[in-house]
Amino acid sequence: MAPPPEPRQGADWLRAVAQEVRTFDRSSTAERVAELLRHRVIEGDLPPGTRLSEEQLVEVLHVSRNTLREAFRLLTHEGLLVHLLHRGVFVPELDEDDLVDLYRLRRTIECDVVRRLERLDPVRLRPLHDDVAAGEDAARRDDWDAAGTANMRFHQHLVALAGSRRIDETAARLLAELRLAFHTVAAPQRLHEPYVSRNRGLLDLLVAGETDRAAKELEVYLHDSETQLVGAFRERSGRNP
Amino acid sequence: MAPPPEPRQGADWLRAVAQEVRTFDRSSTAERVAELLRHRVIEGDLPPGTRLSEEQLVEVLHVSRNTLREAFRLLTHEGLLVHLLHRGVFVPELDEDDLVDLYRLRRTIECDVVRRLERLDPVRLRPLHDDVAAGEDAARRDDWDAAGTANMRFHQHLVALAGSRRIDETAARLLAELRLAFHTVAAPQRLHEPYVSRNRGLLDLLVAGETDRAAKELEVYLHDSETQLVGAFRERSGRNP
DNA sequence: CTTGGGGGATCGTTGAACGACTGCCTAGGT
DNA sequence: ACCTAGGCAGTCGTTCAACGATCCCCCAAG
Numbered sequence: 192m193a194p195p196p197e198p199r200q201g202a203d204w205l206r207a208v209a210q211e212v213r214t215f216d217r218s219s220t221a222e223r224v225a226e227l228l229r230h231r232v233i234e235g236d237l238p239p240g241t242r243l244s245e246e247q248l249v250e251v252l253h254v255s256r257n258t259l260r261e262a263f264r265l266l267t268h269e270g271l272l273v274h275l276l277h278r279g280v281f282v283p284e285l286d287e288d289d290l291v292d293l294y295r296l297r298r299t300i301e302c303d304v305v306r307r308l309e310r311l312d313p314v315r316l317r318p319l320h321d322d323v324a325a326g327e328d329a330a331r332r333d334d335w336d337a338a339g340t341a342n343m344r345f346h347q348h349l350v351a352l353a354g355s356r357r358i359d360e361t362a363a364r365l366l367a368e369l370r371l372a373f374h375t376v377a378a379p380q381r382l383h384e385p386y387v388s389r390n391r392g393l394l395d396l397l398v399a400g401e402t403d404r405a406a407k408e409l410e411v412y413l414h415d416s417e418t419q420l421v422g423a424f425r426e427r428s429g430r431n432p
Numbered sequence: 433m434a435p436p437p438e439p440r441q442g443a444d445w446l447r448a449v450a451q452e453v454r455t456f457d458r459s460s461t462a463e464r465v466a467e468l469l470r471h472r473v474i475e476g477d478l479p480p481g482t483r484l485s486e487e488q489l490v491e492v493l494h495v496s497r498n499t500l501r502e503a504f505r506l507l508t509h510e511g512l513l514v515h516l517l518h519r520g521v522f523v524p525e526l527d528e529d530d531l532v533d534l535y536r537l538r539r540t541i542e543c544d545v546v547r548r549l550e551r552l553d554p555v556r557l558r559p560l561h562d563d564v565a566a567g568e569d570a571a572r573r574d575d576w577d578a579a580g581t582a583n584m585r586f587h588q589h590l591v592a593l594a595g596s597r598r599i600d601e602t603a604a605r606l607l608a609e610l611r612l613a614f615h616t617v618a619a620p621q622r623l624h625e626p627y628v629s630r631n632r633g634l635l636d637l638l639v640a641g642e643t644d645r646a647a648k649e650l651e652v653y654l655h656d657s658e659t660q661l662v663g664a665f666r667e668r669s670g671r672n673p
Numbered sequence: 674c675t676t677g678g679g680g681g682a683t684c685g686t687t688g689a690a691c692g693a694c695t696g697c698c699t700a701g702g703t
Numbered sequence: 704a705c706c707t708a709g710g711c712a713g714t715c716g717t718t719c720a721a722c723g724a725t726c727c728c729c730c731a732a733g
Contacts, residue, residue: 219717220716244683246682246683254717256718257498257716257717258716258718260502260684261502264502264505264509265505268506268509276685277684277724277725278726278727279683279684292597293598295598295599296598299541299548300541303543307540353536353540355533355537357534357537358537358540361602461685461686486715487713487714495687496686496687497687499685499686499687501715517694517715517716518693518714519694519696
């Protein structure tokens with residue numbers, strides 16, 4: 192009720208409110224719809240190749256066609272939907288070229304971020320610890336979807352160490368598209384199991400401040416992951432031409 | 433008139449047509465509007481901070497408000513416009529933090545691309561030769577806007593050597609935003625002059641196949657460019673608070 | 674088997690409308 | 704004088720209905 196007697200003290204308090212407002216009020220309908228669809232796509236509920244009918248979604252979501260189309264634009268630019276003129280939007284079907292392209296960008300971003308790390312405050316590794324723990328926990332529970340999620344978060348937090356907004360955004364787009372790829376092959380355990388321990392190893396190297404070795408390890412890590420994913424991809428397209 | 437007697441020969445011919453169609457028919461109104469505005473923003477015709485009124489632009493461009501808004505979304509996601517809820521879209525005013533963030537991403541992308549080059553077919557350096565020549569020519573004519581354009585194209589073609597669609601797109605966004613920064617400081621000659629010869633030097637290293645040295649040179653090149661730009665930026669904000 | 678139309682469904686774009694929000698200006702209180 | 708609340712334009716956010724354009728599928732003719 193009473194206003195804070197010290198205006199100085201109010202500063203961080205106000206910041207907390209501002210943070211809350213940002214996720215609360217500061218979202219247009221289009222962004223909320225986009226968020227909803229984003230989850231559906233990332234979680235794999237909408238299989239690649241699905242067409243998202245404007246008419247149907249307008250009906251279900253109770254938003255206007257224009258608003259829905261704005262949400263489509265949002266997701267299209269994140270690579271989570273593709274827009275074909277006069278045909279509509281689809282959940283993209285990534286092919287092998289997309290996979291290697293994705294990993295090409297992923298290698299340059301992640302490896303370079305790690306390589307350039309220096310004077311790393313251990314506190315900033317906290318989120319990485321949590322993600323690794325979450326991955327190990329999920330593995331124990333045989334919940335390989337959760338393990339995959341934890342893995343994605345680990346890598347997102349890894350590049351966040353660079354402290355660059357634009358690098359974060361690029362990585363976010365990248366990892367979201369990658370999840371799409373995971374869903375097209377759909378073999379969660381084989382895909383994610385090896386990396387719960389390798390993430391742990393990577394983190395240990397970072398804790399020890401061995402950024403060069405970590406970068407090198409990450410390089411082969413990503414190489415392995417790519418070949419494995421490409422392999423699984425070929426298997427799948429072999430038995431499903 | 434007569435169809436080609438050899439269907440085999442038609443293959444590359446068809447590809448050329450497909451290419452043409454892609455730029456001709458394959459653009460929605462929103463994309464054409466976006467392209468138009470993109471040029472205005474990149475060329476600096478719209479100074480940073482300008483608000484783009486929906487009402488006015490609808491009037492001038494003879495498109496509907498919804499279409500215009502789709503174009504806005506397109507450019508917003510390229511970083512060329514910022515969208516403030518209930519306030520409209522503006523040409524962004526980059527601050528110093530944006531500059532270092534931009535260069536942070538730029539270093540990881542460009543340097544890593546160069547570092548990973550190997551077995552480079554000299555033919556693929558052709559566009560780089562053209563850009564360097566264009567830069568030198570523009571410098572002779574004291575046309576520093578053209579020199580800046582040539583420089584941007586040089587760097588775009590440089591990352592294109594990686595042969596990755598997503599890296600190209602990331603770089604394109606990055607360089608477009610950077611042009612925005614150039615326009616806020618507006619000292620074309622001092623900004624671009626040093627780099628027409630440095631681009632030449634970089635290209636020579638690539639021709640010689642010395643990718644490691646090229647990567648190292650690019651590292652200090654970008655570092656110099658950043659400090660110079662930040663310096664110019666501080667000058668400007670000093671005399672224009 | 675290829676080529677050349679319908680037909681139906683869906684998209685692209687428009688224009689108008691109404692509620693909601695922002696920034697500014699003014700009036701009123703201290 | 705200074706600060707605060709309230710009103711007032713000006714825009715934006717969102718919705719709705721409609722029309723033309725385009726694509727896909729299917730079927731008939733060559």
